[in-house]
Amino acid sequence: MTLETLPNDVLDRWDREAFMHPSTHLAQHARGESASRIVSGGEGVYIQDRDGNRLLDAFAGLYCVNVGYGRQEIVEAIADQARELAYYHAYAGHGTEASITLAKMVLDRAPDHMSKVYFGLSGSDANETNIKLVWYYNNILGRPRKKKIISRWRGYHGSGLMTGSLTGLQLFHAKFDLPLKNVIHTQMPYYYRRADTAMDEAAFVADCAAKLEALIEQEGADTIAAFIGEPALGTGGLVPPPAGYWDAIQPILEKHDILLIADEVVTGFGRLGSMFGSTHYAMRPDLITIAKGLTSAYAPLSGSIISERVWQVLEQGTDENGPIGHGWTYSAHPIGAAAGIANLKLVDEMSLPANAATTGSYLKETLQDAIGDHPHVGEVRGEGLLCAVELVEDRANRSFFDPAKKVGMAVVAKMLEQGVIARAMPEGDIIGLAPPLCLSKGEADQIVEVLRRSVLDVVDTA
Known part of the structure; x- marks a missing residue:
């Protein structure tokens, strides 16, 4: 019996007996009480x-x-890459034609001040990379206390240890001993859910900015390394920011020398009607997180796009300390990169x-x-x-x-x-x-x- 002829009831039984699903009521699924x-x-x-x-x-x-599904251009690019070279690592200066080409294609589409791309596998690991780079950056600059990360309630940044902590949804914290230290949350830019319904949009934006300022003052700007936010909230409710929100937030970050991480896992590569949410809302991030739309999920791939400002400090760090101690076995996987190239070509060709x-x-x-x-x-x-x-x-x-x-x-x-x-x-x-x-x-x-x-x-x- 082949997979193609396997009865659905057998697959369904194996599914419930052997497969642990993410974000699922595990007990109900195993007992057959929920849909499969x-x-x-x-x-x-x-x-x-x-x-x-x-x-x-x-x-x-x-x-x-x-x-969309069934795009043969991406399928063929994956197959061609697998036949030519299914894998080689990116450590110690190694690369492949696919990974190098895709990095150039990403930068060609990113805001002008971005400098390099580091590739991972998921949005969660890309945000883990971003936090490590932010901490490294401040250590190289001699600021060992500047390590806290400000996120927003209802923001979504992954479900790992640090990234699950950044996520501002209780489901991802409960019973996991999260959030970890060095993560603090501020008000969500969710106008419909404002506490004071008498506030107009401008007053609400001013309140978001004031609460951020108060949090920075309370914690001490010399302890805060970065602010992370989706250009528009995704899993927290699919919420575009109120008018003027990013214009109000960014000067506060600049005033206190706090890096801005734009989590574009959802918004990157066209979803908001612009190639990046950062350009859509006139943001000037220091790091950009990318994943989903990078390959349209035809293969796992994520990325951290690093600004010139941050990159210069990373270079300084390796001059002082040797090779940077960060990497994944599957960083810049050539099959994922080949999928990304074909995908971005389609994004352009299909407008x-x-x-x-x-x-x-x-x-x-x-x-x-x-x-x-x-x-x-x-x-x-x-x-x-x-x-x-x-x-x-x-x-x-x-x-x-x-x-x-x-x-x-x-x-x-x-x-x-x-x-x-x-x-x-x-x-x-x-x-x-x-x-x-x-x-x-x-x-x-x-x-x-x-x-x-x-x-x-x-x-x-x-």
């Missing part, structure tokens, strides 16, 4: 499972299959950032027209092809549903029954949409109609 889906194929914005269901993936896997801008605007406007006035819809928001619908029990006084009702999860389940995959975001009843950047307006219409019907089916009885 075995995905077997995909094309464009659709996936297919082994039961023959064709589903519009309105979350691009995990915001990552930007070019995906421009399509994300136009189709994303259409998706948000159509959602607003279809459901924005519903009494249980608190907000429809988005930027590019990053969009969310936040559900509330009472729109007038902005009261939220009891989390035990799991309203958001029920809406997403109802959407799945109708052939569309969305995501219930954590810590709220938030329906998240982040489809492939090749989404058409007709496919956007399908998402909107299914979401509209599902919300009406669920929330009026919640």
Whole structure:
């Protein structure tokens, strides 16, 4: 019996007996009390499972299959690289044509002041790299106390030890003894969830800036090394920053000589309608984290893009101390790099950032027209092809549903029954949409109609 002919019930049993899934209720899954889906194929914005269901993936896997499924150009690039050279390490000055070429392609698209690219495998390990580089940077400059990292509540930066600490969602802290020391959190730039509903957007931005200043004063600027933030919040609720937010935050960081890490794992390579979120919001980061859209997840690959300012200090460090003591076995893996080259070529050829801008605007406007006035819809928001619908029990006084009702999860389940995959975001009843950047307006219409019907089916009885 081959895998191709293996009955689904056997695979399902093996799945529950042998496979530990990430971000899953482990006990329910092992007991067979929760759904199991075995995905077997995909094309464009659709996936297919082994039961023959064709589903519009309105979350691009995990915001990552930007070019869409089934792109043979990337498949062939991976196969060609595997035949020519499946692996060689990048230590001690070694490289491959693919890794060197991809580094150049990334820098050609990044903000002008960026200098080098270090490649890893996941957004989590890229952020681990960034924190190590920040600490190294301050040690070389003779500032051993300047080590704390400021993150934001509801920010998502990974699920490792340090990166899980940076993440500002309790799910990733509870029972893991996180956050670790040297990580502190400040106010999230989430206007809809502001504590004082009387605040206008400008006042809220000023409050975010004031709270950051107060935190720096409390901790001591000489102890704070960096501030990390997604240009637009991803897993924390798909929240674009309020107008003027980054313009208010960056001068504070510059004043106190605090490095800025832009986590662009979600926003990099077109999702907001610009190649990078940093350029979209006129940010000037010292380090940029990249992953998902780098290869559209056709192969694992991440990166840390390092500014000229930081790079000069890293060079100084190796002149003083010898080779830098950091690296992964699979850093700059040639198969991942080959996938990245083919992927970025497609991003350009298909004009995906421009399509994300136009189709994303259409998706948000159509959602607003279809459901924005519903009494249980608190907000429809988005930027590019990053969009969310936040559900509330009472729109007038902005009261939220009891989390035990799991309203958001029920809406997403109802959407799945109708052939569309969305995501219930954590810590709220938030329906998240982040489809492939090749989404058409007709496919956007399908998402909107299914979401509209599902919300009406669920929330009026919640």
